[in-house]
Amino acid sequence: MAKRxxxxxxxxxxxxxxxxxGVSMAVEPRAVTAFIGPSGCGKSTVIRSLNRMHExxxxxxxxxxxxxxxxxxxxxxxxxxxxxxQIGMVFQRPNPFPTMxxxxxxxxxxxxxxxxxxxxxxDEIVERSLRGANLWNEVKDRLNRPGSSLSGGxxxxxxxxxxIAVQPDVLLMDEPCSALDPISTLAIEDLIGELKxxxxxxxxxxxxxxxxxxxxxxxxxxxxxxGQPGRLIEMDATEKIFSNPTEKATEDYISGxxx
Amino acid sequence: MTDVQTPVDIExxxxxxxxxxxxxxxYTPMAVFVGSLVLVGGLLAVLGSFSIPLTVFLGVLLHAxxxxxxxxxxxGGRAAKDRLATTLMYSAFGLALIPLISLMWTVLQNGLxxxxxxxxxxxMRGVFGGMDAGGAYxxxxxxxxxxxxxxxxxxxxxxxxxxxxxxxxxxRLGKAITFFVDVMTGIPSIVAGLFxxxxxxxxxxxxVRMGVxxxxxxxxxxxxxxxxxxxxxxxxxxxxxxxxxxxLGVPKWLTIVKVVLRTAAAGIxxxxxxxxxxxxxxxxxxxxxxxxxxxxxxxxxxxxxxTLPVYVYRQYSQGFAPNGIxxxxxxxxxxxxxxxxxxxxxxxxxxxxxxxxxxxxxxxx
Ligand SMILES: Nc1ncnc2c1ncn2[C@@H]1O[C@H](COP(=O)(O)OP(=O)(O)O)[C@@H](O)[C@H]1O
Ligand SMILES: [Mg+2]
Numbered sequence: 001m002a003k004r005x006x007x008x009x010x011x012x013x014x015x016x017x018x019x020x021x022g023v024s025m026a027v028e029p030r031a032v033t034a035f036i037g038p039s040g041c042g043k044s045t046v047i048r049s050l051n052r053m054h055e056x057x058x059x060x061x062x063x064x065x066x067x068x069x070x071x072x073x074x075x076x077x078x079x080x081x082x083x084x085x086q087i088g089m090v091f092q093r094p095n096p097f098p099t100m101x102x103x104x105x106x107x108x109x110x111x112x113x114x115x116x117x118x119x120x121x122x123d124e125i126v127e128r129s130l131r132g133a134n135l136w137n138e139v140k141d142r143l144n145r146p147g148s149s150l151s152g153g154x155x156x157x158x159x160x161x162x163x164i165a166v167q168p169d170v171l172l173m174d175e176p177c178s179a180l181d182p183i184s185t186l187a188i189e190d191l192i193g194e195l196k197x198x199x200x201x202x203x204x205x206x207x208x209x210x211x212x213x214x215x216x217x218x219x220x221x222x223x224x225x226x227g228q229p230g231r232l233i234e235m236d237a238t239e240k241i242f243s244n245p246t247e248k249a250t251e252d253y254i255s256g257x258x259x
Numbered sequence: 260m261t262d263v264q265t266p267v268d269i270e271x272x273x274x275x276x277x278x279x280x281x282x283x284x285x286y287t288p289m290a291v292f293v294g295s296l297v298l299v300g301g302l303l304a305v306l307g308s309f310s311i312p313l314t315v316f317l318g319v320l321l322h323a324x325x326x327x328x329x330x331x332x333x334x335g336g337r338a339a340k341d342r343l344a345t346t347l348m349y350s351a352f353g354l355a356l357i358p359l360i361s362l363m364w365t366v367l368q369n370g371l372x373x374x375x376x377x378x379x380x381x382x383m384r385g386v387f388g389g390m391d392a393g394g395a396y397x398x399x400x401x402x403x404x405x406x407x408x409x410x411x412x413x414x415x416x417x418x419x420x421x422x423x424x425x426x427x428x429x430x431r432l433g434k435a436i437t438f439f440v441d442v443m444t445g446i447p448s449i450v451a452g453l454f455x456x457x458x459x460x461x462x463x464x465x466x467v468r469m470g471v472x473x474x475x476x477x478x479x480x481x482x483x484x485x486x487x488x489x490x491x492x493x494x495x496x497x498x499x500x501x502x503x504x505x506x507l508g509v510p511k512w513l514t515i516v517k518v519v520l521r522t523a524a525a526g527i528x529x530x531x532x533x534x535x536x537x538x539x540x541x542x543x544x545x546x547x548x549x550x551x552x553x554x555x556x557x558x559x560x561x562x563x564x565x566t567l568p569v570y571v572y573r574q575y576s577q578g579f580a581p582n583g584i585x586x587x588x589x590x591x592x593x594x595x596x597x598x599x600x601x602x603x604x605x606x607x608x609x610x611x612x613x614x615x616x617x618x619x620x621x622x623x624x
Binding site for chain 2: 051056084086093097098108109111114146148159166
């Protein structure tokens with residue numbers, strides 16, 4: 001569990017459109033790495049390329065390499081399905097499966113893959129994952145109710161439980177709190193703090209305070225201009241980025257002088 | 260802000276922004292409706308030309324005008340337009356119901372005469388002239404078997420085609436398939452029958468008559484309907500659900516089977532039912548391919564079979580019987596028509612239950 005990611009010279013395309021150019025960075029294990037930057041600079045694009053979700057979009061492709069503990073994820077013989085089993089993802093909008101109960105949603109990763117397990121095993125995984133996502137106490141009496149019967153914040157934690165139920169090495173979160181109220185946001189931030197004991201976490205956020213609160217390292221992305229590809233401007237320890245960034249653009253962005 | 264409003268201006272503009280206005284009592288539309296009907300009916304009766312359709316027609320017209328004027332005077336222009344639109348919509352609804360109810364009424368009235376357990380469980384074997392006997396058992400068997408087999412052919416093909424079209428993208432092949440599916444939708448049913456007949460002649464020689472030929476003919480008509488309905492349902496499944504499954508390391512085919520098809524299942528079931536309803540009443544292709552027979556034949560792969568629509572056609576075309584119950588053929592035709600309608604209704608009731616079972620669980624409690 002908890003592996004590191006090394007990204008080298010990553011260019012990401014949507015068909016002919018170069019969306020992100022020349023990203024190189026290391027994502028440390030057992031730590032939270034935050035991606036910040038203005039809208040459209042390619043944060044989602046980068047995070048989706050980390051578990052090969054980018055190529056799900058027709059015409060989308062990348063150049064460069066991403067290595068998980070030294071193993072190139074984009075090598076020819078690598079199966080993207082296996083990559084996604086090791087690198088989980090939580091999306092901006094909570095997306096529990098509407099046809100499944102809370103219980104079934106948590107073990108969806110196994111059930112959808114036809115993995116056999118006993119009722120007892122399944123119950124154990126459900127309880128462990130829901131506890132891991134700080135949701136157990138709220139839903140333990142209604143595990144058979146539909147996942148969509150929960151509030152937005154609970155649904156998002158259900159999606160986190162679903163992602164950690166398959167015990168990935170890395171957990172990617174693309175703006176997991178942007179659709180949530182402050183209390184749910186706080187619950188998820190606490191959760192991220194706990195999860196980093198076991199997982200490598202990458203989180204995209206629009207909220208600078210959130211990046212400062214939860215992350216150990218922060219990467220700042222920016223666009224050179226309209227129609228230009230997004231780039232990684234700088235990446236450093238979070239305190240350094242927020243107190244004394246090297247680049248002028250970073251300082252402008254975090255102090256709100258941007259645009 | 261360059262031009263500052265004076266206090267007087269504000270007060271003047273506020274006067275036109277009252278939150279309250281006159282309100283008619285809630286029973287007004289109903290009262291006006293009943294009043295109009297009574298008035299028109301009475302007037303027509305006095306003039307000596309009373310008739311129900313004319314009363315309803317003129318009554319609704321009067322109702323619309325009176326309600327419009329009254330509402331306009333008391334509640335204002337917007338409320339009046341609202342009332343007018345409501346009247347129009349109810350009228351359109353009533354108009355649409357007239358043929359439906361009248362059809363059901365006619366079929367019930369004529370069909371119930373001979374519709375009983377005997378009719379459902381006896382064939383036409385050895386029945387002739389105006390004999391007080393004969394049923395549609397053989398035709399029910401034929402319709403159920405042929406339709407079921409047509410469904411068994413069409414649903415897998417239609418489902419897989421729709422999955423290809425939606426999940427494997429708008430390739431050139433996909434566009435070609437969409438085009439041909441559209442063309443297929445327009446194939447006249449008799450042509451489908453000729454096609455199926457010609458196809459089986461290749462294997463069995465001319466004059467071939469089998470239930471399965473009819474099933475093939477019907478599936479030519481059914482496949483495009485299933486493709487279209489399923490395609491629309493699959494398109495409604497949010498992409499987020501596919502991505503959620505991919506992100507859990509679920510391969511694409513399992514995602515399609517267990518997430519996409521599962522989420523769309525309720526709609527697909529309804530679509531398939533509509534497709535069945537579309538073909539179960541087909542007559543021409545069955546007359547051509549399956550033929551006519553008077554006794555029960557359970558074997559789809561051997562010999563002629565009777566089907567309900569063909570039975571109706573056959574009975575009706577025989578006209579009055581020379582002796583015995585002279586209207587017997589017409590009575591049997593109506594009873595068979597009633598049977599067909601009941602089968603379709605039963606299918607829809609089952610489909611309702613099934614799709615309720617499959618429907619995504621929503622709602623908070
Ligand atoms: N599916 C897509 N097809 C084509 N271009 C896309 C797609 N998704 C995003 N882009 C483009 O890629 C760039 C980066 O987008 P994104 O990664 O979503 O930015 P962010 O998440 O930082 O707001 C934008 O210019 C956007 O228009
Ligand atoms: Mg984004």
